[in-house]
């Protein structure tokens with residue numbers, strides 16, 4: 001499984017911890033799209049870069065981190081085909097994979113602790129889309145052209 005990581009300065013340290021953690025797993029390959037330090041940067045750039053790599057199928061999933069997880073998930077969700085889910089607990093991570101077929105996990109480094117963040121990552125990556133009635137709903141999200 002190939003995973004793109006992206007973060008702003010607020011998410012940099014947690015990104016590094018997630019990278020180290022996932023790098024120990026044999027079946028996971030990481031693509032780190034930055035940022036590469038705690039120097040202040042603008043989160044939309046990283047949200048868009050990771051989102052592009054997901055929709056272009058260069059990776060299977062993305063993980064995005066900023067201070068709250070909010071700005072970077074909003075940015076990623078502007079990219080057609082992206083369903084970025086901001087999760088603050090493992091239940092949300094499980095349900096967003098099962099029901100929304102989320103393809104990006106967003107985390108807030110100033111919101112969740114490191115241990116919980118790694119548990120959320122594990123749950124997100126271990127859970128499959130349930131399909132069935134959820135397929136129609138996800139297709140309806142993608143078909144939206146009202147505005």
Ligand code: RB5
Pocket residue numbers: 008010011043066067068069070071072
């Ligand atoms: C950066 O200070 C902060 O605004 C950003 O990391 C994020 O929380 C935005 O939603």
